[in-house]
Structure formats: structure tokens, C-alpha cells
Amino acid sequence: MADEAVRRRRWDSPDGETIMTNDNQSFGLSRRKVLAGLGMVGVASAGAGLGTTAYFSDEESFEGNTLTAGELDLLMDYRITYNGGPGRLEELQALYDDDPNYNPEVQVKEFPEGSGNYVLDQVPRRPDYPEPNDWVEAANVGVGENGEISGFEREELTDAGFPLFKLEDVKPGDYGEATISFHLFDNPAYMWMGGGLRENANNGVNDPEQATLDELGYEETTNDDPEDFAAWAEDEDALYYNVDGDWGGQLADAIEARVWYDDNCNNIFDEGGDGEPVDISLVIDVSGSMTYEIGNPDNVIGQGEGSRIAEARKAAIALANNLREDVGGSGLDDRLGVVTFGGIDEEEFGLTEASDVAAIVDDLEDLESYEVGQDDPPDAPFGISGTNIGAGLYGGRHMLDTQGTPDRRPVIILLGDGAPTWSYESEQVDGSTESGFPSYGEWQGWVRDDKLDAMADVGGNGAADDTISVADEIKDETDYLIITIGFGLEEVGQTGLARTTLVEIASPGDGDDGNKLFFESPADVDLVAIFAQIAQVVFGEKVIAEGSLREVLAVLEEGYALDSNQFTEGQDCFPPLLTRCVGFEWWLPTDVGNEVQTDSVMFDIDFYAEQCRHNDDPQNPFA
Incomplete structure (x- = not known):
């Protein structure tokens, strides 16, 4: 040409x-x-x-054709x-x-x-x-x-x-x-x-x-x-x-x-963790909407190529393949673990070192979302998973609390494709008439059946407010950095509420500009590129x-x-x-x-x- x-x-x-x-x-x-x-x-x-x-242009003999530059x-x-x-x-x-x-x-x-x-x-x-x-x-x-x-x-x-x-x-x-x-x-x-x-x-x-x-x-x-x-x-x-x-x-x-x-x-050169290893708790939405075809949310295609969950798998694997070994000569590797959430949190695998990246990739390749209308994976509560972002945040915190080390920087990266819909029943939490999450300390004492029994399809601002309160508690009580990704939000219901919630969940960036570490990933933009951008914030720009x-x-x-x-x-x-x-x-x-x-x-x-x-x-x- x-x-x-x-x-x-x-x-x-x-x-x-x-x-x-x-x-x-x-x-x-x-x-x-x-x-x-x-x-x-x-x-x-x-x-x-x-x-x-x-x-290009077209003015040839086949009449009625139109090509616009x-x-x-x-x-x-x-x-x-x-x-x-x-x-x-x-x-x-x-x-x-x-x-x-x-x-x-x-x-x-x-x-x-x-x-x-x-x-x-x-x-x-x-x-x-x-x-x-x-x-x-x-x-x-x-x-x-x-x-x-x-x-x-x-x-x-x-x-x-x-x-x-x-x-x-x-x-x-x-x-x-x-x-x-x-x-x-x-x-x-x-x-x-x-x-x-x-x-x-x-x-x-x-x-x-x-x-x-x-x-x-x-x-x-x-x-x-x-x-x-x-x-x-x-x-x-x-x-x-x-x-x-x-x-x-x-x-x-x-x-x-x-x-x-x-x-x-943010007008500031962020050195990030250039010489500091990190522990990343990757929290991924596996609710039923993650089986939608990218660009066509009316078409449910399951776990295969072209679905939202397949794109999430690909991006997570790319992140895993870019973890660092012996960071800054410290003898310590970056580590990555994955928590998923639909109705409740599930730890897919714990923090794993970069030197064992093959094991991380193997686990990520098996990552699946709940199928709409089916118990698949078999423990999906109520057949369809709701979106319980607060449970995912608690799960991400729990991983860092129990497996993290003081010589690694703790980071939660949360990927969500919609607004939160589920919280917990009030009487299970505090006996009041409103929904809400228990404190993290109380939540740690819950077994899986407790979580299932307490789940409530709250929806709207109620679930969003409950979820933001969980994030605020994490930011108040820990030094964990929370980065959020809104994936294909323009293709789901309650787009505005989903964005606002994910922005409020995110930690502020470095400096006094008030900017939050929220990244928008439209459905037609390669999610791998967004993860690469986030990696520069975590590892150093x-x-x-x-x-x-x-x-x-x-x-x-x-x-x-x-x-x-x-x-x-x-x-x-x-x-x-x-x-x-x-x-x-x-x-x-x-x-x-x-x-x-x-x-x-x-x-x-x-x-x-x-x-x-x-x-x-x-x-x-x-x-």
C-alpha cells in the first residue's frame, strides 16, 4: 500500500x-x-x-455504492x-x-x-x-x-x-x-x-x-x-x-x-514498588454476566472465547506472566492469589510466587464464572449468582491478612462488570431492619453456610452503600492499596451506579489531587492493556x-x-x-x-x- x-x-x-x-x-x-x-x-x-x-474512494461503474473515508x-x-x-x-x-x-x-x-x-x-x-x-x-x-x-x-x-x-x-x-x-x-x-x-x-x-x-x-x-x-x-x-x-x-x-x-x-512520577515486592490479591467478578459475549450482552456464550470471563482470564494470565522475581535483589518474588465473587467469596488459590508462575497460569486457565440459570459451578447460590462485591473485598482482605508478609506491599485489584446487587440480611448482621455487612472481625467467624443464609438481594443504592462501607473499613484499618476496574460497564444495567461504586471503593492515588485508582475498561478495549497500565502503577511507572x-x-x-x-x-x-x-x-x-x-x-x-x-x-x- x-x-x-x-x-x-x-x-x-x-x-x-x-x-x-x-x-x-x-x-x-x-x-x-x-x-x-x-x-x-x-x-x-x-x-x-x-x-x-x-x-479510499469509489466512483466506479457499479452505481449506488458508498464508501466514506x-x-x-x-x-x-x-x-x-x-x-x-x-x-x-x-x-x-x-x-x-x-x-x-x-x-x-x-x-x-x-x-x-x-x-x-x-x-x-x-x-x-x-x-x-x-x-x-x-x-x-x-x-x-x-x-x-x-x-x-x-x-x-x-x-x-x-x-x-x-x-x-x-x-x-x-x-x-x-x-x-x-x-x-x-x-x-x-x-x-x-x-x-x-x-x-x-x-x-x-x-x-x-x-x-x-x-x-x-x-x-x-x-x-x-x-x-x-x-x-x-x-x-x-x-x-x-x-x-x-x-x-x-x-x-x-x-x-x-x-x-x-x-x-x-x-x-496525576502529574506525579510514581515510582511504585520498583524495588519493593508486592502481594496482589486479585478479586474477580464471576457472576452470570461474565458469560456475556463482549460487545453483545444479549448473547450468553458461557466460558469460551469472546466471553467476558475469557477476557478476564487472559488479562489475569498476562499480569501473572509479568510478576517479578528477586525484586530489587531482595530475594523476594512478587506473589499473586485469586479470590472470586458472585454471591459469596471463594478463594481460588492463595498467594503464589512469581517463580511458580506456571502453577498460577494453570489455575487461572481453569477460572470460570457462574452460568446464568444454572448451578455451574455447582455451589453457585440460588442458581444465579448475584454480584456481592463486598464479599469479594472481604475475601481479598482475608487473603492478605492471613498470607501476606510485612516485606511485601499489599494490593487488592478488583475487577467488576456491574453494580453490586447483594448484601446481607439485617437480622443476621445486627438484628436491625436494614441490610448491611458485619464487621470484618465478625465476618471471619462465619462459615460458608452462614454467608449463604445471610445473603440478601438488596440491589440499588442499598447494596452499593453497604459495599462502600466494606471498602472504607479496609482502607481505615489497613494500608492495603485498592485498585478497581470497571469492565464493560456501558453494556450492563445501572451503569452509573456501577461506576460510582467502583470509584468510591478505590484508594486515592499518590498526591493530594483526590484522584482515585479506578480504571475504566470499555468492552471493546483490550483488558490486557488495562492490566498493563495498572501494573505500572503497582510496580512503578x-x-x-x-x-x-x-x-x-x-x-x-x-x-x-x-x-x-x-x-x-x-x-x-x-x-x-x-x-x-x-x-x-x-x-x-x-x-x-x-x-x-x-x-x-x-x-x-x-x-x-x-x-x-x-x-x-x-x-x-x-x-
Whole structure:
């Protein structure tokens, strides 16, 4: 197929980010490149443009045929923060607020007041601005109080094409961060991230800077070749500066930077348990709805391929195959165990070490859900299992309480495909006239028959409230991290209630943004990819590049293939409507001296999308 027939959508920045130090020099991270990189959109060739190439048409002799070209649209949202010390609000507002490139609904705000931390810009603005809560939830496909998806609308997003950062008088100790979430519409696409250093200038040399450059052993040169300066940066003995050129400054090598998959979109690099083994209690819904055909909930197909339970098995096996052995040289493996719930909880198998992954996989391959209208598995209460999420949570806690070890991080991952329907009869619990769960301590004394006798088909808000109370008790009494997944909720009844309940069950993520560790997995999105995303939160978010700003941009300049599923080999396409975030942060270390006075840097960050269909060999557009 001809290359020009492949649809592409590119974000690249037209001008470059600018960052400057001291003396009213500007420190440049251009939103043009970060947001043009978050920036401009166009075809893969050097020229930009805002359209996509036509893919097919039909005007042949068989009349009445219609073929309509599809669409590939890449749009962005972002939140930019800067910690530059208190007392600079008016200065920063003057830089940003009158610039037509930036969101006219947003004014630079210091948050919290007096902290020296500023929200520079945000697309789109959320009602609680500058607090991050609403933006973080929407960027991560958040859920409103009514349980409806409150992610960003297409018309709220941006094509970018302007600098993200535009700062003057940057000092040692300053820090900036941008979380960028990208959205594909209409068609899946391969994604790449690119960028590059566009300027690293001295802008003249004042007396303190000259004295420090001399003391450090720098020699002046009239050479202004960027490739030479890049090579010298790798040689500790090659110290040169150029007073008036575009490339003879020291700032790009002094600034530290990091780019990473910000899998929970919270503007924070979560190291997770990178050097810490984990115990994962995987709690899986096996109620009758898990036998539905994916994409067709009216068709009950049982346990086989194409069913919800088969997709859950596949995702759980992928997670098991990515458990770590001898984590961080500790001699300890990650461990995984599975609890299922329909009407009551069942421990399928206990916490098992990664080194015995074959046994884990064997057990997972046998995992089945209850069949609608049948006692299959034979102990399904009442023939059809209800959805007793609270029982599953208690079962997950019990596994960690009785089998967990203090040197492993305890995590509950709960997968549910609907709202809770069952709780317990009041008289079995406390003799009152309302439904509810017993305390965990009392529940531990119940045998299976006690649980069966106490079960009640409560439904609605009653079961949801009872279930949330169980999760609250776990979070209050333990340090267990609870991550929830809503699987195919759009295809079941009480979708809003199901989402709201799963959001309330989930633990808050790191930081003070109020974001919950809830992940939405629409039925037509590969559940394995969602589990891979969650694994980055548990094991530590994946770094794309880190080092000096020059080093990070050198990686991006080569083009970095973004991957929607880090559990698989190669580059996987990103499905439309599934939000993913990338974080970019920079800081000027406090031990940097006068050698960077008056210096400025300018750089670009780009994103590029190319259609998946009929495109078995995607090529790096930045290579």
C-alpha cells in the first residue's frame, strides 16, 4: 500500500519551549513544541497541515455504492505547573495571561496560596481550577457523582502548536511539570513521541558567570555548531562556551528532566514498588454476566472465547506472566492469589510466587464464572449468582491478612462488570431492619453456610452503600492499596451506579489531587492493556527518558514508539477514546552555580499518530 494512503496525525511545536535564567532571560519549554509537539498536527512529511489524507474512494461503474473515508484525529489536553518560589504571581500572569496561545478561560494561579507553586495553564479548564481534582479525574476518564463518565469532550481539547512553558528568571531549585493526555478519535493508531533541543544560548556573559566559567575550566570558542556542542557535552574534558551564538550555553546540560508514562494522569512520577515486592490479591467478578459475549450482552456464550470471563482470564494470565522475581535483589518474588465473587467469596488459590508462575497460569486457565440459570459451578447460590462485591473485598482482605508478609506491599485489584446487587440480611448482621455487612472481625467467624443464609438481594443504592462501607473499613484499618476496574460497564444495567461504586471503593492515588485508582475498561478495549497500565502503577511507572535536558531530548529526537500495552512485545496500537497520559518534568538543581546566568534553552516535544489498519510495518516518523 502506498505510504501516502496511510493516515497520519502529528503534534509538533512550531516555535520551541523557552527557558531562561536570571536577568530577564527566558527559560524555554515551548508549548509550541511541547504543545506543538503537543503541538502542531499534520501529515508525516515535513510540511504541516491540519487534515488527513484521503484513504479510499469509489466512483466506479457499479452505481449506488458508498464508501466514506474514515477519520484519524489526535487531540490533547494538559496541565502545567511551576514551582518558582512565592511572590511571582503578577510576573507570571503578565507572561501568560495576555498571550492568545493560552487558554483564555485560565489565569495563572498560585496554588496553594503562598506556596510558590503555580498552575500556568490547563486545557480544558475544570470547575475547581486551580485545584487538580476535576482535571485529573477527567484526564483519567473520571466519573461524576451520577456515575456518568466525565472525561473531556472532544470540542474541549486542543491541537496545540504553542509553547507549554514560557518562563523568565529561572533559578536553581525551580521545578516545572506538564502532564499531557492524548486522545484518538474514530480510529486506532500507532503513536510516537519526538522532540529536540532547538537552542542552548548564553545570551552574553556577565561578570559572575565569566568568573565561574573560568573557575570551572571553560574555554571560549566562536564555533556555534550544535553537533560539536552535543559531542563536547559527552566529554568531561571538553568545556567550551560561545558568548553570542545559539548553542554555547550551559543550561541544557544543567537542567535535569524526565519523561514517563503517567499512567494515572496525576502529574506525579510514581515510582511504585520498583524495588519493593508486592502481594496482589486479585478479586474477580464471576457472576452470570461474565458469560456475556463482549460487545453483545444479549448473547450468553458461557466460558469460551469472546466471553467476558475469557477476557478476564487472559488479562489475569498476562499480569501473572509479568510478576517479578528477586525484586530489587531482595530475594523476594512478587506473589499473586485469586479470590472470586458472585454471591459469596471463594478463594481460588492463595498467594503464589512469581517463580511458580506456571502453577498460577494453570489455575487461572481453569477460572470460570457462574452460568446464568444454572448451578455451574455447582455451589453457585440460588442458581444465579448475584454480584456481592463486598464479599469479594472481604475475601481479598482475608487473603492478605492471613498470607501476606510485612516485606511485601499489599494490593487488592478488583475487577467488576456491574453494580453490586447483594448484601446481607439485617437480622443476621445486627438484628436491625436494614441490610448491611458485619464487621470484618465478625465476618471471619462465619462459615460458608452462614454467608449463604445471610445473603440478601438488596440491589440499588442499598447494596452499593453497604459495599462502600466494606471498602472504607479496609482502607481505615489497613494500608492495603485498592485498585478497581470497571469492565464493560456501558453494556450492563445501572451503569452509573456501577461506576460510582467502583470509584468510591478505590484508594486515592499518590498526591493530594483526590484522584482515585479506578480504571475504566470499555468492552471493546483490550483488558490486557488495562492490566498493563495498572501494573505500572503497582510496580512503578515506566520512564521513557531521564537525565539532563539535553540527554532526554536526544532520546526524543530519535523518535520514541509509545506502546499501549507494555505486557506484549513490540508496539501496540492505541484504541480510540482510551485516554493515556505522558508526564514531562524538569528541574534546575540547587547546586548549579553562576555558569548558567543569562542562559536560555528552547526545545520541542512532538506527538505523532498513524493509522493501524493495513499498516503492518509502521515507520518511525522522526528517524
